[in-house]
Amino acid sequence: xxxxxxxxxxxxxxxxxxxxxxxxxxxxxxxxxxxxxxxxxxxxxxxxxxxxxxxxxxxxxxxxxxxxxxxxxxxxxxxxxxxxxxxxxxxxxxxxxxxxxxxxxxxxxxxxxxxxxxxxxxxxxxxxxxxxxxxxxxxxxxxxxxxxxxxxxxxxxxxxxxxxxxxxxxx
Amino acid sequence: xxxxxxxxxxxxxxxxxxxxxxxxxxxxxxxxxxxxxxxxxxxxxxxxxxxxxxxxxxxxxxxxxxxxxxxxxxxxxxxxxxxxxxxxxxxxxxxxxxxxxxxxxxxxxxxxxxxxxxxxxxxxxxxxxxxxxxxxxxxxxxxxxxxxxxxxxxxxxxxxxxxxxxxxxxxxxxxxxxxxxxxxxxxxxxxxxxxxxxxxxxxxxxxxxxxxxxxxxxxxxxxxxxxxxxxxxxxxxxxxxxxxxxxxxxxxxxxxxxxxxxxxxxxxxxxxxxxxxxxxxxxxxxxxxxxxxxxxxxxxxxxxxxxxxxxxxxxxxxxxxxxxxxxxxxxxxxxxxxxxxxxxxxxxxxxxxxxxxxxxxxxxxxxxxxxxxxxxxxxxxxxxxxxxxxxxxxxxxxxxxxxxxxxxxxxxxxxxxxxxxxxxxxxxxxxxxxxxxxxxxxxxxxxxxxxxxxxxxxxxxxxxxxxxxxxxxxxxxxxxxxxxxxxxxxxxxxxxxxxxxxxxxxxxxxxxxxxxxxxxxxxxxxxxxxxxxxxxxxxxxxxxxxxxxxxxxxxxxxxxxxxxxxxxxxxxxxxxxxxxxxxxxxx
Numbered sequence: 001x002x003x004x005x006x007x008x009x010x011x012x013x014x015x016x017x018x019x020x021x022x023x024x025x026x027x028x029x030x031x032x033x034x035x036x037x038x039x040x041x042x043x044x045x046x047x048x049x050x051x052x053x054x055x056x057x058x059x060x061x062x063x064x065x066x067x068x069x070x071x072x073x074x075x076x077x078x079x080x081x082x083x084x085x086x087x088x089x090x091x092x093x094x095x096x097x098x099x100x101x102x103x104x105x106x107x108x109x110x111x112x113x114x115x116x117x118x119x120x121x122x123x124x125x126x127x128x129x130x131x132x133x134x135x136x137x138x139x140x141x142x143x144x145x146x147x148x149x150x151x152x153x154x155x156x157x158x159x160x161x162x163x164x165x166x167x168x169x170x171x
Numbered sequence: 172x173x174x175x176x177x178x179x180x181x182x183x184x185x186x187x188x189x190x191x192x193x194x195x196x197x198x199x200x201x202x203x204x205x206x207x208x209x210x211x212x213x214x215x216x217x218x219x220x221x222x223x224x225x226x227x228x229x230x231x232x233x234x235x236x237x238x239x240x241x242x243x244x245x246x247x248x249x250x251x252x253x254x255x256x257x258x259x260x261x262x263x264x265x266x267x268x269x270x271x272x273x274x275x276x277x278x279x280x281x282x283x284x285x286x287x288x289x290x291x292x293x294x295x296x297x298x299x300x301x302x303x304x305x306x307x308x309x310x311x312x313x314x315x316x317x318x319x320x321x322x323x324x325x326x327x328x329x330x331x332x333x334x335x336x337x338x339x340x341x342x343x344x345x346x347x348x349x350x351x352x353x354x355x356x357x358x359x360x361x362x363x364x365x366x367x368x369x370x371x372x373x374x375x376x377x378x379x380x381x382x383x384x385x386x387x388x389x390x391x392x393x394x395x396x397x398x399x400x401x402x403x404x405x406x407x408x409x410x411x412x413x414x415x416x417x418x419x420x421x422x423x424x425x426x427x428x429x430x431x432x433x434x435x436x437x438x439x440x441x442x443x444x445x446x447x448x449x450x451x452x453x454x455x456x457x458x459x460x461x462x463x464x465x466x467x468x469x470x471x472x473x474x475x476x477x478x479x480x481x482x483x484x485x486x487x488x489x490x491x492x493x494x495x496x497x498x499x500x501x502x503x504x505x506x507x508x509x510x511x512x513x514x515x516x517x518x519x520x521x522x523x524x525x526x527x528x529x530x531x532x533x534x535x536x537x538x539x540x541x542x543x544x545x546x547x548x549x550x551x552x553x554x555x556x557x558x559x560x561x562x563x564x565x566x567x568x569x570x571x572x573x574x575x576x577x578x579x580x581x582x583x584x585x586x587x588x589x590x591x592x593x594x595x596x597x598x599x600x601x602x603x604x605x606x607x608x609x610x611x612x613x614x615x616x617x618x619x620x621x622x623x624x625x626x627x628x629x630x631x632x633x634x635x636x637x638x639x640x641x642x643x644x645x646x647x648x649x650x651x652x653x654x655x656x657x658x659x660x661x662x663x664x665x666x667x668x669x670x671x672x673x674x675x676x677x678x679x680x681x682x683x684x685x686x687x688x689x690x691x692x693x694x695x696x697x698x699x700x701x702x703x704x705x706x707x708x709x710x711x712x713x714x715x716x717x718x719x720x721x722x723x724x725x726x727x728x729x730x731x732x733x734x735x736x737x738x739x740x741x742x743x744x745x746x747x748x749x750x751x752x753x754x755x756x757x758x
């Protein structure tokens with residue numbers, strides 16, 4: 001991780017250099033070397049992004065399971081089921097709304113609106129089929145309602161866990 | 172051809188059994204025909220001559236904007252549309268600002284830009300047209316004092332200060348305006364003083380009583396954070412479908428944060444967005460909004476249509492506290508779990524089960540989404556079953572509204588279309604056009620059928636359309652359409668559908684005499700029950716007429732009208748005459 005941040009600093013410094021400046025003699029080699037360093041940084045950053053997002057998903061899954069466990073306890077059942085459903089939605093979206101705000105700024109500047117291109121994947125871990133299934137699970141959990149039995153809730157928790165494990169497995 | 176309709180308006184004071192009768196007025200319609208170009212279809216014969224040959228209920232709309240005197244051009248930036256601000260257009264409203272029983276109309280305007288060099292050419296003004304009757308309107312903007320020259324986006328209306336007069340809230344790129352109706356034909360601008368000027372880029376807005384205290388609160392939707400310098404400096408850097416270079420965004424740009432303003436009951440508002448649970452942490456690119464009691468539990472919920480991001484559904488707990496439940500409600504994304512580029516939204520009990528469905532108008536190469544209401548704020552995307560992809564996939568859609576154009580008791584659906592990239596015209600292989608035709612879907616037994624291209628000359632006018640407001644401006648009982656389009660004059664589509672169906676309009680007034688926002692009316696005629704709600708702001712950045720319009724088919728009487736007032740009171744009226752406007756006032 002330290003390497004990543006050090007590389008980031010290096011990369012930033014390089015990026016801050018004004019490309020419009022006249023190149024000094026022999027600077028091509030230096031530029032290529034810088035690009036080599038930058039490539040290492042970019043690769044590491046992408047790996048880091050994967051792991052950060054995976055940890056975000058894991059947090060939401062764990063929170064969902066905790067709410068389902070609390071709902072099984074029979075107190076504030078609906079409140080916990082809805083809280084679990086919200087967390088499951090966050091699993092599907094690979095993060096809550098704060099992450100959504102970050103992601104839309106990270107999206108390629110100038111990229112256009114989403115379309116329903118079947119091949120388009122906007123997420124790092126959860127593909128569109130998995131997302132559909134996870135969102136359906138969120139709705140089902142919320143729809144269990146305040147009269148949900150512990151068995152029903154346990155079944156939902158088990159089903160959710162299976163979806164989660166499948167979703168976070170490397171493709 | 173001349174036709175005569177009698178519009179008899181009854182005022183029935185709630186609780187008094189039968190009230191005084193307002194003297195009847197007669198509206199006489201002159202022959203109306205479109206002088207506008209017809210695109211893609213044979214120009215039909217004049218209106219009067221076609222009527223005998225058409226089938227009962229066959230849709231027929233005619234643009235009468237010219238004859239009505241609507242000459243204002245609505246601007247939105249330059250020709251090339253280098254910045255996304257130049258893509259969203261502006262809204263429109265039907266309001267009876269002078270309370271003479273005739274719908275007046277308000278048009279939001281923006282600025283015209285030169286493309287090379289980029290600079291402001293004209294700061295166009297909003298326009299208020301007074302309905303003079305006989306299908307004619309006069310520009311009373313200056314006298315009324317509503318001609319703000321801001322870069323306008325949207326409008327919603329309501330009586331925010333309970334003085335009995337309908338006020339106008341105009342959203343802008345820049346500070347918003349609140350025009351307080353003084354009741355004498357003039358307005359005063361009070362946004363700053365009342366605390367709702369809210370800088371930034373606002374789009375949709377709606378007044379509604381969030382906490383049931385009898386005072387209307389305000390939700391303002393925000394799109395993108397940017398400056399006017401950004402607009403002037405913008406260059407087209409996005410490559411659309413591997414062809415044209417077009418404007419950038421919204422991805423890569425920072426989204427605006429929606430705001431909620433609580434009415435302090437003293438003529439001012441406070442921004443309580445965070446306190447009521449409406450913090451917009453997603454910073455989504457918001458455009459459309461509808462505030463409605465979507466779960467029929469007596470309080471008002473809020474649905475926000477976001478461009479390129481999941482839509483929001485805020486559930487009201489009955490005390491003005493909100494929880495955003497779009498994610499698990501099934502209404503924020505498609506059945507595939509995919510967010511869409513959402514623009515406009517409307518809600519209505521489309522299938523007659525007593526619960527309101529949602530229609531959301533979306534970006535091109537994507538369908539408009541119809542969400543069936545399952546109750547308790549759970550929704551199912553039924554777009555596939557209703558063939559929405561077939562009807563709406565190619566177009567880029569904006570204003571949308573449920574309405575019963577043929578008075579057959581079934582709610583039909585109109586969707587306005589228009590691209591944001593004028594550059595698509597240069598690439599025929601894209602099969603896209605900047606100016607597009609609207610889509611009219613006829614509801615036959617709960618199934619939607621497209622009738623757009625057989626629906627008269629008004630529906631064959633291609634423009635890059637945006638705002639839509641539905642209202643019966645000539646009181647003939649058939650809902651007409653007010654439409655805004657990019658860099659063009661507005662369209663006023665008179666509903667000339669030949670129908671033997673009956674109708675009633677219901678005007679619900681609160682105890683102050685102004686529209687009872689979010690009051691609902693459940694009407695029973697024959698074996699059919701219909702449900703409508705009074706609303707401030709919806710479709711796309713626009714305001715429908717406050718009158719609740721019901722098509723009755725061949726029913727000759729309304730057996731029962733059950734009114735649910737925002738205060739929680741209920742009143743029941745029986746045996747109402749048809750083909751009239753009935754006015755009811757909350758005690």
